[in-house]
Amino acid sequence: MFLLLITGLNQKIQLKIWILDIRMKLNTIQNILEEDKAKVRAILRNLGVNVPDAILGRVIDFFTIEPVDVEPTDIIKRMDHLLRTTETSVRGIIEGALPSIGRYERSLIESSLSIISALNIVYKVIRHYLITGERENNFILIMQLEYLMPQIMRIVQTYHEALESFTQGRPVGDGAGPLVVYNILEKSEVKSRKVIDDTSIIEAHYKGRRLILVKAEGPGSNVGHPGAVISKIIDELKGGVDLVITIDAALKLEGEETGSIAEGVGAAIGDPGPEKIAIERATSKYSIPLRAMIIKMDLKEAITTMRKEIYEACERTLSYIDKILEENTPPNATVIIAGIGNTMGIPG
Amino acid sequence: MFTMEIDITNIILIIAFIIIVIYLIYDSYARKPRKRVQVVRELLVCTSCKFTVEKDFEPGDFIGMIKGKCPSCGSNLKVKAIYAVEKK
Ligand SMILES: [Zn+2]
Numbered sequence: 498m499f500l501l502l503i504t505g506l507n508q509k510i511q512l513k514i515w516i517l518d519i520r521m522k523l524n525t526i527q528n529i530l531e532e533d534k535a536k537v538r539a540i541l542r543n544l545g546v547n548v549p550d551a552i553l554g555r556v557i558d559f560f561t562i563e564p565v566d567v568e569p570t571d572i573i574k575r576m577d578h579l580l581r582t583t584e585t586s587v588r589g590i591i592e593g594a595l596p597s598i599g600r601y602e603r604s605l606i607e608s609s610l611s612i613i614s615a616l617n618i619v620y621k622v623i624r625h626y627l628i629t630g631e632r633e634n635n636f637i638l639i640m641q642l643e644y645l646m647p648q649i650m651r652i653v654q655t656y657h658e659a660l661e662s663f664t665q666g667r668p669v670g671d672g673a674g675p676l677v678v679y680n681i682l683e684k685s686e687v688k689s690r691k692v693i694d695d696t697s698i699i700e701a702h703y704k705g706r707r708l709i710l711v712k713a714e715g716p717g718s719n720v721g722h723p724g725a726v727i728s729k730i731i732d733e734l735k736g737g738v739d740l741v742i743t744i745d746a747a748l749k750l751e752g753e754e755t756g757s758i759a760e761g762v763g764a765a766i767g768d769p770g771p772e773k774i775a776i777e778r779a780t781s782k783y784s785i786p787l788r789a790m791i792i793k794m795d796l797k798e799a800i801t802t803m804r805k806e807i808y809e810a811c812e813r814t815l816s817y818i819d820k821i822l823e824e825n826t827p828p829n830a831t832v833i834i835a836g837i838g839n840t841m842g843i844p845g
Numbered sequence: 846m847f848t849m850e851i852d853i854t855n856i857i858l859i860i861a862f863i864i865i866v867i868y869l870i871y872d873s874y875a876r877k878p879r880k881r882v883q884v885v886r887e888l889l890v891c892t893s894c895k896f897t898v899e900k901d902f903e904p905g906d907f908i909g910m911i912k913g914k915c916p917s918c919g920s921n922l923k924v925k926a927i928y929a930v931e932k933k
Contacts, residue, residue, distance in 0.1 A: 665904040667885060668927050679908065716907040802885050802929040842927055844909045 512636055515643040519627050522646050526623065529657050530616050537609050540664060544595055544602065552594045556587055556610045557617050577725075577771035587611075601666070604717030608663045608841070616656050619649065652796070659800040663718060668842035670798040674744040674765075675712040675843045676811045677790075678836030681818065682710055682845055696721035697845055698730065704819065705828040709738075715840040723835045724764075724772025728779035730833060736783030739830040742790065742821060743776065744814065745837040746807075749793035756810035757793045758817060765789035766837045776835075788821060790814055881931055888926040891915040902927055 534553065541549035561583045564575040587610075591603055598606075623642070630638040662669055668676065685703035692698070692714050699710040709730055713721030723743075731738055745765035749755065764776040764787060780787040792810045818834070826832055885902035889912060896915050906912065910924045 666907065667902065668908060676908070683909075716909075802883070803927065805886075805928040805930045808926045808928045842907045844907060 508636060509634075512634065512639055515639050516627070516631055519623070519639070519642055519646060522650060523620070523623055523627060525650070526616070526620050526653050529653060530613070530620050533613055533616060533657060533660050536660065536664065537606075537613060540606070540609070541595075544598060544606075546594055552590060553610070553613070555590055557614045559583070559587060559590075559614065573771050573774050576769060580769065580771065601717040604719050605663060605666055605841075608718040608839075609660055612656050612660050612663060616653060619653060619656075623649065655797040655800065658797070662800075662802045663841070666716065666718070666842055668803045669800055669839055670794045670803050670807050671746045671800060671838040672803060672840055672843050673746045673792040673794075673807055673811050673814075674836035674838040675715065675840035675845070676803075676808070676836070677744050677792075677814045677818070678710050678712045678834060679715075679843050679845045680811065680815055681708070681834060684815075693726055693729070694722040695719055696723055696726045698726060699845065704822060706822060706826060707829065707831045709831065709833045710845075711833060711835040712843075712845060713838075713840040715844040716842050718839055718841040720768075720837075720839050722772060723837055724766065724768070724775035727833060727835055728775040731779040731783060731785065734831065736785065737831060738783070738785050738833055739826050740786050740788065740822075741776070741780050741833045741835070742788045742818065743835045743837055744790045744792070744818075746799055747791035747793055748799070749795055751795075753793055754806075755794050755798055755804060756806035758810055758814055759791050759793070760817065760821070761789045761791070763787060763789050765791050786825065788825070790817060790821075883929040884932050885927065885929050887924050888928075889913070889922040890925040891918065891920055892923055893920040894918045896922075897925075898922075 538549040538553065541552060546552065561579055564572055564579060566572060587607060588603070591606055591610075592598065595603070595606075626638060626642050629635065630642065659669070681703060682699060682701060685701040685708060688700040688702060690697065690699045695714050697710075697712055697714045701708045701710060711723050711726055711730070713719045713723070727741065731741075743765040745767065747759075747765070747767075749757070764773045764780075766773045766776065776787065779785075792807060792814060794804070794807055798804055798807065822832060886899050887902045887906060888897060888899055890897045892915075894915065894917060896917050906924055906927065908924050908927060911921045912924055913922045914920070915922055
C-alpha cells in the first residue's frame, strides 16, 4: 500500500479505470449517433434521396463562425446576417437534394439534421479530450471528463429522444409560447392573416382589444423571426401600440416545478441576440411597456414531446394574459402578443 | 506487516466500516432514476358540443386538425392538444 502511494502507481491505475469508463460511455454515444443517423437516412430515402450520406455529411459538419466581438459596432447586424445566411444555406442544401419537398417535411428534416449535428459535435469533442488525456497522461483532464460524463450522457439521451419528436412532428415543450397564442387565436375573432419572414401575423379582436398575434408559421418545425417582425409592426403603426407581451418557455432551476408560470418585464426570447434586441429597441423607441410571461421546464422537457403539465400551464397562462390585458390596457387598445418558440405541431 | 489485536476499538472500526459500505451501496441504488416510460396522447374536442376524448397520438397529427366525427352529435372532432404522459 505504502509502495503504491510513493511510486504514484495508484494514480496510474485510477487513470486507467477512468479511461476505460469514459471509453465505454463514448461507445454508447457513438451507438446512439449511428442509430439516429440511420433513422434520418431512412427518412431521406423514403423521400426519394438516393445518396442520403451526401446531404448528411454536408449538413452535419456545417458551421457558422461567430462575428468579431472586440469591435462591437453593428455586431447585431453582422450576427443577424450570419444567422440568416446559415438558415438559407442549410435550407438550400436540403432543397437542392429534394427539389419537390414540402415546407412541412423540409422543416422536420432541417431540425432532425441539426440534432444529429449537435450529437456529432458532442461525440467528437469527448473523443478529442479522451485521446489527448490518454496520450499525455493528463490525470486532471481525465478526472474532469469522468465527473462530467453523467451530465453529458443525460444531454445525449435528451437529444436522442428529441429526434423522435422531431421526426414525427409532435409539439415540443418549447412550443408553449406558440400554443398560448394559438389558444388566444381560437377564442378571438380573426380579422386578417399574413406571413412575413416565416412568421405569422394575425390581427384579431379579443375582449374588446385589437390584438396583433405573432408566432412562427406552423405546423412545421420553425421558430420564425418574431423580433424583426414585431419591430416592423411597431414601426408601421408609428408606435401606436399600447402593450407588447412576449410568452416563452424558460429553463427552470433544479427543484422548481415543471409548468410553473411567472410574469415579468422584458423580452422573453432566447435567441443569440438579434431578435431580442429588435424587440427591446422598438419598444423603447416609442416607450411601449414590454411584459413577459414564462413557462418553466427543463432542457429535456423543452425539446421533447410536450408534457401534459406544460399543456395545462399553457391553459393557465391564458387567464393570466386576460388579467394583464385588463389591468394594463383600456378597451380598444392595440396589443401585440408574441408566442416565442418552436411551433412544431401547432398551426397558425 | 503489523499484528492485529482484537480489541474493542478494532471491532467498532470494522462495524463502522461495514455500515458505511452498506450505506453507500444503498444510496447509489436509491438514486438511480427509475426509467420513466411515456406515451403520447392527444385530446380531441367536439366543435359544437362539450364531448372530449383522449386517444393515442398518430404520426402526422397536429393541433387544430379535424379528425373524425363526434359520436354524440355528429359534428367534427378537432385535436386540441398533443402531450406526453407517464405510463402507469
Ligand atoms: Zn359533439
